[in-house]
Amino acid sequence: MSKKNKKAETTTGRKNISKRQDITRRFLRNRNSVIGLVVTAIFVFVALFAPILVDYDTQVIQQDIPNRLLHPGEDPDHPLGTDELGRDVMARLIYAAKMSLAIGAMAVIIAIAIGVVIGASAGYFGGRVDTILMRIMEVLDGVPSFLMALTICASLGASVYTLMIAIAVGSIAAQSRIVRSAVLTVKNNEYVEAAKAMGASDMQIIFYHIIPNCVGTIIVQFSVKIAGGILHASSLSFLGLGVQPPDPEWGAMLSGGRAYMLDNPTLTLFPGLCIMVVILAFNMLGDGLRDSLDPRLKG
Amino acid sequence: MSEHLLEVNHLKKYFKTGKGTVQAVDDISFTLDAGKTLGLVGESGCGKSTTGRTILRLLEPTDGQVIFEGKDIAKLKPAEMRRMRQEMQMIFQDPFSSLNPRKTVEELIGEPLKWFKVHKTKAEQKEHVAKLMDIVGLAPRLANVYPHELDGGRRQRIGIARALALDPKLIVCDEPVSALDVSIQAQVLNLLKELQKEYNIAYIFITHDLSVVNHISDDIAVMYLGQIVEKAPSKELFTNPTHPYTKALLSAIPIPDPDLQVEQIPLKGEISSPINMKRDCHFAARCPYATEVCLASTPELVDRGNEHFVACHLF
Incomplete structure (x- = not known):
C-alpha cells in the first residue's frame, strides 16, 4: 500500500519535468558518473587548449641536453622533471593528451558510425542482407587487428590520420556484431510492429525506435573502445607507425621512458597514470550515461 | 467499386516451416461496413491475429484480396501502402510490449x-x-x-x-482487453464503443473471449484452424448457434447463476496440427457429430438465411 502511494507521488511530482531535465537529474544523482564526467571534461579541456597552455616549439620539442633526466621537483621550471632529451614532461603530457584523445575518439567514432550502419542494417533487414554483411565482417575479423593496422599504416604512410583509420578498421567488425545483436533484441518488440502499423518507414523505425534502444550498448562500447583505441595508438606509435617523433604521445612516452625506469620511474609513471585515469573516467562516464538514458533503471 | 469499407476475398497466409506449410489463414472472406464491428473469435493459434495483421499488411498475404475503400491494398506499392496506413490503424494486445x-x-x-x-x-x-x-x-x-x-x-x-x-476509418483491435483486469476491461470496451459512435470507425475485434465479443460486435465470425466456420450477426449467433464448434464455445461461457443448468458440450482431443492440412473438415477430428462426409471434403461457408453463414456438412 505504502509502495503504491509512493509511486503515485513520484508520478505526480514529475508532471512538469521535461525528458531532458529528467535524464540530467538522474545522471547527476550518480556520484561515479559525475566524477567520470568531470575528469573527462578536464582532459578534453586540456587537450583542446594544449596549444595555448604550452608552446610547441620551445617547450614540447625543444631539446635541452644539460637538463636531461631531471627528477620532478628538482627544477621549478620543470615540475614533473625532464625526459632523456631534456624536454619538459609536463608540457609533453599536456600536448600528448591532444594526440591520444583525438586519435582514440576519432578512431572509435569512425568505427561506431560504420558499425552502427552495418549492424543495424544486418539486424533489421535480416535474411540475405544480414548474411552478406556479416560474412564480410567475419572476413575482416579474420585478419588479426594489429597486423591489419600495421598493413594500413605501412601502405598509406605513417601519420596520425592513417593511425585513426587503422584502429577504426580493426574494430568495425566487433562493433557491427554488437550493434546487430542489440538490434535483434529490440526488433522483436511489439512496438516496432506497432510503429510499422502506424505508418513509419524502415528508416524512421531504425532511427526513432531501434537505435535509441541500443544506445546503452553503443555508449558502453564507446567508453570501452576509446580506452582500447588510446592503447592501440600507443603501441603503434611505439613501433614508429603512428605519432611521429618528436610529437609526444602517452604510449610513446611510456615506451621511451622504459629504458630509464630504474633511475627515473616517473618518466613511465606519469604517462601511465594519464592513460589509466582517462580510461577509468571514460568508463565511469559511459556507465553513468547508459543508466541515465534508460528510464527503466531509475531508482 | 464496392459499397463496403473493407472487403476481404479468399485471403490466405501460409508460413513455410521446416516441417511443412502452416496454413495460418486459409481462404477467408468477409465484408465490413463503415462504423461497424466484426468480432473475430477462436481459440489460440486459429489464425485470428494473423488475419488481422495480414489485412493491415504487417504480414504479406500469400493470396487473396483485401479491398479497402475500393482499392486492393495487397497490391499497393510500399509508398502507397504507407499513405494508406493513415486510414487503418491497430490496437495491440500487450500494452506493455507495444509501447x-x-x-x-x-x-x-x-x-x-x-x-x-x-x-x-x-x-x-x-x-x-x-x-x-x-x-x-x-x-x-x-x-x-x-x-x-x-x-x-x-x-x-x-x-x-x-x-x-x-482519424482512421478502420481499427484492427488485436485482443485489446485480454491483458487487462476485468474491471478495466469494461472501461476500455465502453471507451471503444463510444469512440466508434462518435467517429464512425469500423473495428475488426479479435478476441478469444465470447462475452467481450458479444458486448461490442455487430457481426461475429468464428474461426477454427485458419478458416471461418460460422459468421452471423451477434444476436443471431448467440441465440441460434449452428456449427458444432460454435455451440461448444458458447456452452463454455460461464453464467453467473448457480441455478441455471446449461448443457455443456465438452470438446474432446486437441486442436489438429495446422501444418499441411488435409482437405477435410478441419474440425472433424473433435466434432461429436462427425461422419464420413466430413472427412471427405472441406465444407464451404454457405448462407442459411438471416445473414447466417455456416461451414458444416451437417446443415
Whole structure:
C-alpha cells in the first residue's frame, strides 16, 4: 500500500519535468558518473587548449641536453622533471593528451558510425542482407587487428590520420556484431510492429525506435573502445607507425621512458597514470550515461 | 467499386516451416461496413491475429484480396501502402510490449502524427496530443510520464489514443482487453464503443473471449484452424448457434447463476496440427457429430438465411 502511494507521488511530482531535465537529474544523482564526467571534461579541456597552455616549439620539442633526466621537483621550471632529451614532461603530457584523445575518439567514432550502419542494417533487414554483411565482417575479423593496422599504416604512410583509420578498421567488425545483436533484441518488440502499423518507414523505425534502444550498448562500447583505441595508438606509435617523433604521445612516452625506469620511474609513471585515469573516467562516464538514458533503471 | 469499407476475398497466409506449410489463414472472406464491428473469435493459434495483421499488411498475404475503400491494398506499392496506413490503424494486445519504454506518453501518442507530418509546429502537435489524451480519458499531468509508470488500463488508453490520432476509418483491435483486469476491461470496451459512435470507425475485434465479443460486435465470425466456420450477426449467433464448434464455445461461457443448468458440450482431443492440412473438415477430428462426409471434403461457408453463414456438412 505504502509502495503504491509512493509511486503515485513520484508520478505526480514529475508532471512538469521535461525528458531532458529528467535524464540530467538522474545522471547527476550518480556520484561515479559525475566524477567520470568531470575528469573527462578536464582532459578534453586540456587537450583542446594544449596549444595555448604550452608552446610547441620551445617547450614540447625543444631539446635541452644539460637538463636531461631531471627528477620532478628538482627544477621549478620543470615540475614533473625532464625526459632523456631534456624536454619538459609536463608540457609533453599536456600536448600528448591532444594526440591520444583525438586519435582514440576519432578512431572509435569512425568505427561506431560504420558499425552502427552495418549492424543495424544486418539486424533489421535480416535474411540475405544480414548474411552478406556479416560474412564480410567475419572476413575482416579474420585478419588479426594489429597486423591489419600495421598493413594500413605501412601502405598509406605513417601519420596520425592513417593511425585513426587503422584502429577504426580493426574494430568495425566487433562493433557491427554488437550493434546487430542489440538490434535483434529490440526488433522483436511489439512496438516496432506497432510503429510499422502506424505508418513509419524502415528508416524512421531504425532511427526513432531501434537505435535509441541500443544506445546503452553503443555508449558502453564507446567508453570501452576509446580506452582500447588510446592503447592501440600507443603501441603503434611505439613501433614508429603512428605519432611521429618528436610529437609526444602517452604510449610513446611510456615506451621511451622504459629504458630509464630504474633511475627515473616517473618518466613511465606519469604517462601511465594519464592513460589509466582517462580510461577509468571514460568508463565511469559511459556507465553513468547508459543508466541515465534508460528510464527503466531509475531508482 | 464496392459499397463496403473493407472487403476481404479468399485471403490466405501460409508460413513455410521446416516441417511443412502452416496454413495460418486459409481462404477467408468477409465484408465490413463503415462504423461497424466484426468480432473475430477462436481459440489460440486459429489464425485470428494473423488475419488481422495480414489485412493491415504487417504480414504479406500469400493470396487473396483485401479491398479497402475500393482499392486492393495487397497490391499497393510500399509508398502507397504507407499513405494508406493513415486510414487503418491497430490496437495491440500487450500494452506493455507495444509501447517503446524510452518514450513519454506524449511522444507515444504523437508518433503517428510525426510520421505523417500532420502538424507544422511542435505546439500544434502538443495541442492535438492533449486533445487525444482528453478523448481517451488520460489526465493531462501524465503527458511526460513513461509507460512503465502506468497501469495496464492507462497504457492501453495510450494505444487507443494513438490509433485514433490520424482519424482512421478502420481499427484492427488485436485482443485489446485480454491483458487487462476485468474491471478495466469494461472501461476500455465502453471507451471503444463510444469512440466508434462518435467517429464512425469500423473495428475488426479479435478476441478469444465470447462475452467481450458479444458486448461490442455487430457481426461475429468464428474461426477454427485458419478458416471461418460460422459468421452471423451477434444476436443471431448467440441465440441460434449452428456449427458444432460454435455451440461448444458458447456452452463454455460461464453464467453467473448457480441455478441455471446449461448443457455443456465438452470438446474432446486437441486442436489438429495446422501444418499441411488435409482437405477435410478441419474440425472433424473433435466434432461429436462427425461422419464420413466430413472427412471427405472441406465444407464451404454457405448462407442459411438471416445473414447466417455456416461451414458444416451437417446443415
